[in-house]
Amino acid sequence: MMNRRDFAGLMGLAATGAAAVALATPAAAQTAAYESTFDKVRRTKKLRVAGIPGTEPYYHKDLATGQWSGFCISMAQDLAKVLEAEVEISETTWGNAVLDLQANKIDIMFGLSPTPSRALVVEFTRPIMNNTFTLVARPGVEGKTWEDFDKPEVRVAVDIGSSQDLFARRALPKATLVALKTFDEVTMALVSGRADVSVQVAMNSLATVKKNPKIGSIIVPSPISAQPTCAGVRPDPDGRFLRFVDNWLEYNRALGALKGWILSSLDLANIKPEDIPSSLTF
Secondary structure: OOOHHHHHHHHHHHHHHHHHHHHHHHHHHHHHHOOOHHHHHHHHOEEEEEEOOOEOOOEEEOOOOOOEEOHHHHHHHHHHHHOOOEEEEEEOOOOOHHHHHHOOOOOEEEEEOOOHHHHOOOEEOOOOEEEEEEEEEOOOOOOOEHHHHOOOOOEEEEEOOOHHHHHHHHHOOOOEEEEEOOHHHHHHHHHHOOOOEEEEEHHHHHHHHHHOHHHOEEEOOEOOOEEEEEEEEOOOOOOHHHHHHHHHHHHHHHHOHHHHHHHHHHHHHOOOHHHOOOOOOO
16 A cells, blocks of 8 residues: 555656656657758758849849749759759849848858858858959959059949958958949949949859940959859758759769850850950859
C-alpha cells in the first residue's frame, strides 16, 4: 500500500516529466516547422528569383509584354527546369538584392559579387564568371591608371550598395564620390555632367556605351582589377540548395552552356564581339 510520502514523490516525478515535455514541445515544433530552401522549391514548384530592369545583358524586361530575358534569366530558367519548378521573378535593385534574400522574398540572386560585407549575411556559389572593373569616362576625361583618377577634382558616380560602389571607395579614396540610388541615375550623371567618370564592371560599361555612344568611352585602368560574379543564396542549415546550385554551375560550365548564355545575351545590349576591348576579360 502506497503511503503519503511515496505518493508525493510519484506526483513530483510526474510534474517534472510534464514540465520537460512542455519545454521540449516548442523546440520540437520549431524543428518540424523548418523547411530548407531546397525542399521548399521542390514542394512549391516555384524558384523565386530577382530581376533588375535595364541592366542588359544581365536582365532585360520588355515593357510592352512584361517578359524577362538576359543571361541571369536564362540561368534561372534552366535551374528551375532541373528542379522541376517554375521561375517567379520579383523586381529589385543591385543595392536591395541582398535585403530581398534576407527577407525571404527570393531564393537566389544571380549576378552578385561576393564582397565580405555581403558574405556576412548571404552565402555565395562558385563563380559564374570573372568581370573586370572599368571606367566610363565622359568626353575629354583621360587617364591610364587608377591613380590618375584618384583626385578630389574627379567626380566618380556609382550606384549605392553595388560592387562598383564598394570598389570605388577602396580604389579611389581621394576622388569625389557621387553616390546615386540606381544605375540609371549613374548614366544620367555622366550625360548631364554631374560626374566625370563612372566605375562599372566590364559587362555594364559595354552596355552603357553601346546605349549612349555620346556618353564617352571605356577606360580599363591599370593595374587591371577583376572580381568574380556569383549567385547569392540565403544561409540554410541544410546547405543542400547551395550544393545543388554549385554542382549545376560546374555541370553547365563543362558543357559550355554558361558561356553560351552570356554570349547570346550580349545582343540585348547590341554588343558585338568587336566592341569588346582586348584588355577586357569575363
